Amino acid sequence: MMEVLVPIILFSPLLTFLVLYFGSQLFPRKGDWLACLMMGITFAASLLLPIQYWQQLPWELHLTWFSFPGLENTFEAGIHLYIDQTAALMLALVSGISFLVHLYSLEYMFEKLHYSRYFPYLGLFTSSMHLIVVSHHLLLTFVAWELVGFSSFLLIGFWYEKNASVKASRKALLLNKVGDIGFLIALLVLYAHFHTLDLTVLSSADVTTLPDWMMQLAGAGLLLGCLGKSAQFPFQLWLPEAMEGPTPASALIHAATMVAAGVYLLFRIDFLLSDELLMVLAAGGALTAFAGALPALVQQDIKKVLAYSTISQLGYMFMAVGTGNKNAALFHLFTHAFFKACLFLSAGAVIHEMHHLKRAMFLRGYFHNFDTLNMSLMGGLRKIMPLTFLAYLLASLALIGLPFFSGYLSKEAMIGGSIEWALHQHTVFMFVPALALATAGLTAFYMTRQLWLVFGGSFRLVRLYPETEKSISHVHDPSLLMLIPMLVLAMLSLFPVFSWHPFSTQHSWLLEVLQTLPDEHAWVAILVTGVSLGGVFLALGVRNRLSFLHAPKVLLEHWYLEKIWKSVAFVPAQITGKLFHILDTKAIDGGIHGASMGSVVLAHISHYADRWGVDGVVTGLSRFFTWIGRQMKAISQGQVQSYIRAIITLLLLLWAFYTWLW
Amino acid sequence: MIPFEHFFYVSAILFVTGMAMILTRKNIVLVLVGVELMLNAANLNFVAFNRLHSERMDGQIMTIFVMIVAAAEAAIALALLWQIYRHFQTADLNKVNSIKEEEA
Numbered sequence: 001m002m003e004v005l006v007p008i009i010l011f012s013p014l015l016t017f018l019v020l021y022f023g024s025q026l027f028p029r030k031g032d033w034l035a036c037l038m039m040g041i042t043f044a045a046s047l048l049l050p051i052q053y054w055q056q057l058p059w060e061l062h063l064t065w066f067s068f069p070g071l072e073n074t075f076e077a078g079i080h081l082y083i084d085q086t087a088a089l090m091l092a093l094v095s096g097i098s099f100l101v102h103l104y105s106l107e108y109m110f111e112k113l114h115y116s117r118y119f120p121y122l123g124l125f126t127s128s129m130h131l132i133v134v135s136h137h138l139l140l141t142f143v144a145w146e147l148v149g150f151s152s153f154l155l156i157g158f159w160y161e162k163n164a165s166v167k168a169s170r171k172a173l174l175l176n177k178v179g180d181i182g183f184l185i186a187l188l189v190l191y192a193h194f195h196t197l198d199l200t201v202l203s204s205a206d207v208t209t210l211p212d213w214m215m216q217l218a219g220a221g222l223l224l225g226c227l228g229k230s231a232q233f234p235f236q237l238w239l240p241e242a243m244e245g246p247t248p249a250s251a252l253i254h255a256a257t258m259v260a261a262g263v264y265l266l267f268r269i270d271f272l273l274s275d276e277l278l279m280v281l282a283a284g285g286a287l288t289a290f291a292g293a294l295p296a297l298v299q300q301d302i303k304k305v306l307a308y309s310t311i312s313q314l315g316y317m318f319m320a321v322g323t324g325n326k327n328a329a330l331f332h333l334f335t336h337a338f339f340k341a342c343l344f345l346s347a348g349a350v351i352h353e354m355h356h357l358k359r360a361m362f363l364r365g366y367f368h369n370f371d372t373l374n375m376s377l378m379g380g381l382r383k384i385m386p387l388t389f390l391a392y393l394l395a396s397l398a399l400i401g402l403p404f405f406s407g408y409l410s411k412e413a414m415i416g417g418s419i420e421w422a423l424h425q426h427t428v429f430m431f432v433p434a435l436a437l438a439t440a441g442l443t444a445f446y447m448t449r450q451l452w453l454v455f456g457g458s459f460r461l462v463r464l465y466p467e468t469e470k471s472i473s474h475v476h477d478p479s480l481l482m483l484i485p486m487l488v489l490a491m492l493s494l495f496p497v498f499s500w501h502p503f504s505t506q507h508s509w510l511l512e513v514l515q516t517l518p519d520e521h522a523w524v525a526i527l528v529t530g531v532s533l534g535g536v537f538l539a540l541g542v543r544n545r546l547s548f549l550h551a552p553k554v555l556l557e558h559w560y561l562e563k564i565w566k567s568v569a570f571v572p573a574q575i576t577g578k579l580f581h582i583l584d585t586k587a588i589d590g591g592i593h594g595a596s597m598g599s600v601v602l603a604h605i606s607h608y609a610d611r612w613g614v615d616g617v618v619t620g621l622s623r624f625f626t627w628i629g630r631q632m633k634a635i636s637q638g639q640v641q642s643y644i645r646a647i648i649t650l651l652l653l654l655w656a657f658y659t660w661l662w
Numbered sequence: 663m664i665p666f667e668h669f670f671y672v673s674a675i676l677f678v679t680g681m682a683m684i685l686t687r688k689n690i691v692l693v694l695v696g697v698e699l700m701l702n703a704a705n706l707n708f709v710a711f712n713r714l715h716s717e718r719m720d721g722q723i724m725t726i727f728v729m730i731v732a733a734a735e736a737a738i739a740l741a742l743l744w745q746i747y748r749h750f751q752t753a754d755l756n757k758v759n760s761i762k763e764e765e766a
Contacts, residue, residue: 638761641685
């Protein structure tokens with residue numbers, strides 16, 4: 001039965017991609033119902049897997065795609081799938097969120113441009129993500145890794161008519177590629193030493209046999225790959241810009257799943273990371289969490305706040321892996337997936353309604369090209385979109401990490417773990433949990449700010465354009481197709497999903513699965529909750545001055561990361577490219593031109609040699625004979641003196657002959 | 663005394679000059695002059711050789727024979743020349759040509 005379920009889970013979305021990419025015109029409504037159906041089947045299969053076969057996991061499949069004898073041993077490109085309980089849960093997570101996003105997109109994307117390409121891309125992405133989850137061979141993971149990067153590229157640049165989308169998708173792809181180079185280097189190093197990329201072999205191999213530098217290089221390379229994929233420092237630049245893509249796609253890939261692939265990979269290969277690298281990871285994660293939260297405080301765009309928030313939360317996960325608490329990281333991955341996807345979908349609902357409002361006003365004759373994403377134009381939406389508000393509120397509280405919500409459990413596990421870790425290190429490393437704690441406060445602040453700006457107060461757009469008042473009825477809760485996924489995800493952000501006890505992770509069944517139960521310290525929980533509540537109340541206190549329209553430049557320019565990357569990476573690359581171009585045109589092409597000119601010169605020379613030399617001989621010979629002939633002719637011309645001349649010549653010749661040759 | 667070679671040089675020069683006159687002159691009379699010159703050059707050669715072997719007289723006798731023949735031959739040549747002139751109405755050797763009648 002597993003042999004049936006697993007291909008369904010892996011390949012149905014891919015099948016959707018193939019069918020709909022090439023044949024969407026054949027179906028009514030461009031085949032979106034087909035995509036949802038296939039995704040639903042995939043989700044059902046992925047639910048069936050853990051429910052029915054929980055005890056029989058892990059399940060493995062080992063196929064050899066091809067192999068050829070190498071220098072010392074056989075190189076084998078294998079397909080090695082490994083589904084343990086964690087992987088089964090991940091599959092359910094990915095396909096579940098993907099399914100909800102599919103349903104949501106039926107409504108959200110329907111009236112928009114390029115509808116026929118949308119569901120195929122979602123299918124391609126889902127398939128690739130599933131492949132990352134179940135792959136147990138690093139080469140296969142790499143292939144799937146690149147595929148999700150590619151799907152992300154396709155989806156960010158979905159509306160390619162927009163220049164900003166194209167630039168953003170290119171930026172995302174390039175930054176991911178830099179990370180992938182690290183990944184590839186790590187693969188090469190690992191293969192060079194162990195002659196295999198299979199994780200079962202690698203995890204049981206003795207990593208101490210690896211020379212120190214190789215160990216560091218491999219670990220650093222893999223870490224680099226994860227940093228790039230999950231938009232951590234210094235690669236976090238692409239994630240806020242990726243918000244140019246469709247909102248449901250952002251919900252799926254840039255919140256819940258693709259960016260979590262980095263965390264998942266770390267979860268799988270953490271035995272390859274040296275202690276120094278783990279310290280770097282912890283510090284970097286905490287730093288990213290903090291550096292991601294700060295710009296979120298001053299954004300005007302709904303989706304950008306959530307993007308920065310994602311960077312920040314992923315920083316938490318990376319920090320957790322670095323502090324040796326990878327199970328807490330994975331726990332947070334799960335909870336984060338739910339509430340972040342919910343936030344994105346709800347934000348999408350708000351944007352959707354703002355679009356409706358704009359259109360209604362246009363039809364009434366008032367055209368104001370306001371930015372539908374701008375929070376400073378929103379406000380008071382809790383009254384006209386109550387269910388959206390509810391979903392947003394629940395998810396935000398989960399993100400902030402207040403008790404009774406899932407986010408509380410996972411965040412407390414991570415921060416508690418980091419404090420535990422720092423206590424065993426040099427005192428200076430206390431900055432890691434300190435940053436984590438500060439970030440918790442910042443998270444609370446910016447989420448409360450967002451809630452207030454969007455849902456609280458009064459509708460500022462109406463104050464700006466009074467004629468909007470008449471069209472207000474067009475702004476309401478979205479239809480069921482959009483609403484149900486939002487509410488489902490909001491429900492999943494509540495505590496019962498993960499633990500029967502709202503305050504404690506001791507009873508979390510998920511953590512039991514992940515086989516870790518961190519030590520419980522009550523004071524940690526109180527500290528974290530206190531900081532979060534402090535952030536909330538601070539934000540509410542200054543709620544009338546929350547617009548932050550004049551923010552520090554460094555935050556608006558995202559820590560000038562773009563400029564730094566440009567000068568550090570892109571400009572040298574351009575210069576190198578230009579150098580090679582000069583080399584190519586002057587040296588290589590110059591050589592070829594020179595050779596061709598030389599051969600032309602040679603051709604001319606041989607032409608002249610041919611004309612004057614070879615032909616000359618022939619012509620000269622013929623001219624000579626012609627001359628003789630003419631002389632012979634002269635004899636019979638009737639000129640007396642010619643006769644005499646001929647006789648004299650003959651006599652001379654005879655005399656010469658007899659004198660010298662006889 | 664004059665070295666012997668000088669006689670031969672002079673006679674060679676005369677001979678060649680005579681040959682050149684024969685081959686290149688337009689006027690028939692001058693061609694005959696050239697012939698005479700060649701004969702006289704040969705005469706000079708004979709006399710010079712006689713000088714070389716001065717105990718014999720062959721050279722000088724030969725010279726007298728040549729002169730006689732030259733005179734006789736000149737008479738006949740002039741008679742022929744007169745006939746040619748009567749026939750062709752010209753003394754131009756280039757025009758004394760009944761084979762090639764086409765113009766150049």
